[in-house]
Amino acid sequence: MQCGIAASASRRLVRRRSDKKGETDVHQSALGRLLQKGEPMDAAGLRACIEALCDEDIVCRTPGNTDNDRWQIAAASHAELSARTLQRLLYDSWRVTSYSGLQQRGHSVAQDLIPRLDIDAAGVGEAAEAPAMTPHHFPRGASPGTFLHNLFEELDFTQPINPQWVQEKLELSGFETRWEPVLTRWLDTVLHVPLNETGVSLSVLTEREKQVEMEFYLPIAQPLTAGELDALIRRYDPLSAGCPALDFMHVRGMLKGFIDLVFRYEGRYYLLDYKSNWLGEDSAAYTQTAMAAAMQAHRYDCSTSFIRWHCTVTFVIAWRITTMNAISAASSISFYAGWIANVRSRVFLPLVLRRR
Known part of the structure; x- marks a missing residue:
């Protein structure tokens, strides 16, 4: 040099x-x-x-003598130019996908690129005009479902629900404020309903005991096919036996997702997945059979199955807390998902699916 x-x-x-x-x-x-x-x-x-x-x-x-000749552009070449013809099929299966993307029929990856929405109630249509003022008649669809999820992200479960806060949230999201009394009572019911035999409810969970919207990324080192994933889920989840087959192009890369709520109670870790599906005009429509059918139709087993939750949370807890007690606690996770009804309103209660 x-x-x-x-x-x-x-x-x-x-x-x-x-x-x-x-x-x-x-x-x-x-x-x-x-x-x-x-x-x-x-x-x-x-x-x-x-x-x-x-x-x-x-x-x-000392530099040599320079000439005074002006630089001239070389004569234009008249050689014929043409683009090479592509001789191979371009397809890269590496991408960042999600459980929602894997649930989609066909081969489009558009679902992996759009903003995350609660698509639980997609396709159910809009509620009739001038609905009755009950939780069963609250607007339904992807946007209202996302709205309800966002409320639980921001709520302090241990504090009384502020009606003014609910009204402001309704206004900001474009809903009529006349829903405030219904929504306030509805949220209060959800927070105080017992979730299992221990009597735990959301209302007893402090900020230290819960994590909302826990984001995770899991590597897919080898190409994953729809058939392989379908067989694995059906092997460990009896609800999956009645589900339509998964259909997506094989993929490798990263699998991303969000867990709606992870909380700890009496030394055990729980996972709660919010669902806002509309199943009928009244509480009688919310049966175990109806909820199981909705989970099968939407392939919720793909995202709420024991495989996903157990692998994800066991890894996270074992990584962050390295004691054997923590790993043992993670291995005894219980799983609850679904809307079910009582005489007052739709509330979160455990679905039959449970593994320990």
């Missing part, structure tokens, strides 16, 4: 002096001050200063 520095006693720097003709102002420049030690010299003196620095690694060269 070599580098060079050009130095010249330019005419524009020449200052004629009556006593020392030919001296220049090069010494007033930064480079000239270093070379000439601040002393005015002519061109020969400048060269002498440079040659004094020369050794086996430094040389002083």
